[in-house]
Amino acid sequence: GAVVSQHPSWVICKSGTSVKIECRSLDFQATTMFWYRQFPKQSLMLMATSNEGSKATYEQGVEKDKFLINHASLTLSTLTVTSAHPEDSSFYICSASGGVGTGELFFGEGSRLTVL
Amino acid sequence: GENVEQHPSTLSVQEGDSAVIKCTYSDSASNYFPWYKQELGKRPQLIIDIRSNVGEKKDQRIAVTLNKTAKHFSLHITETQPEDSAVYFCAASIRGSGYSTLTFGKGTMLLVSP
Numbered sequence: 001g002a003v004v005s006q007h008p009s010w011v012i013c014k015s016g017t018s019v020k021i022e023c024r025s026l027d028f029q030a031t032t033m034f035w036y037r038q039f040p041k042q043s044l045m046l047m048a049t050s051n052e053g054s055k056a057t058y059e060q061g062v063e064k065d066k067f068l069i070n071h072a073s074l075t076l077s078t079l080t081v082t083s084a085h086p087e088d089s090s091f092y093i094c095s096a097s098g099g100v101g102t103g104e105l106f107f108g109e110g111s112r113l114t115v116l
Numbered sequence: 117g118e119n120v121e122q123h124p125s126t127l128s129v130q131e132g133d134s135a136v137i138k139c140t141y142s143d144s145a146s147n148y149f150p151w152y153k154q155e156l157g158k159r160p161q162l163i164i165d166i167r168s169n170v171g172e173k174k175d176q177r178i179a180v181t182l183n184k185t186a187k188h189f190s191l192h193i194t195e196t197q198p199e200d201s202a203v204y205f206c207a208a209s210i211r212g213s214g215y216s217t218l219t220f221g222k223g224t225m226l227l228v229s230p
């Protein structure tokens with residue numbers, strides 16, 4: 001199947017700093033990528049849909065100015081957590097569709113963010 | 117929007133027993149229902165999926181059934197093994213000519229005891 005790579009796999013930062021997470025589709029082009037957040041022992045909650053070359057679509061309750069999404073190419077989407085606070089500590093996972101009309105979503109490895 | 121309910125939240129079985137996880141969805145337009153297995157700290161892995169034009173699908177020890185009228189679908193794992201222990205998520209989406217977003221259930225933690 002298609003491969004989605006996410007980096008970094010874990011990051012620790014101080015409160016108030018910004019953190020960037022990258023999501024790459026390695027062997028296919030992804031016009032659309034999805035960003036999820038997962039708190040411990042909870043489900044995956046969709047944060048936003050990232051569209052190549054246009055603005056991301058954010059889910060209700062997700063602050064677009066805090067979670068900046070850039071999808072500048074068909075193989076890369078980035079999520080920047082700005083002015084991170086301890087409550088932003090979570091497991092962030094991206095996913096990408098294997099193509100229009102295909103069934104499966106391929107997930108990145110996830111990035112565990114800890115804000116001190 | 118779509119709402120997916122999943123039960124039970126935890127399920128403990130003995131090795132060799134069967135396990136059943138059930139999900140319901142709210143949007144009758146949903147037509148794609150994947151199941152993911154997630155081990156601790158790792159990415160979700162697709163284990164089986166079903167589309168709305170099919171009532172049942174089987175892959176070795178795993179099967180999924182779909183009742184569109186009742187808007188519920190279930191995952192069946194037979195002859196469970198300890199390595200089946202993980203969190204399982206059901207999801208629903210509308211699959212058409214473009215992309216679609218998945219709505220996940222809350223997950224079921226399956227524990228298979230030797």
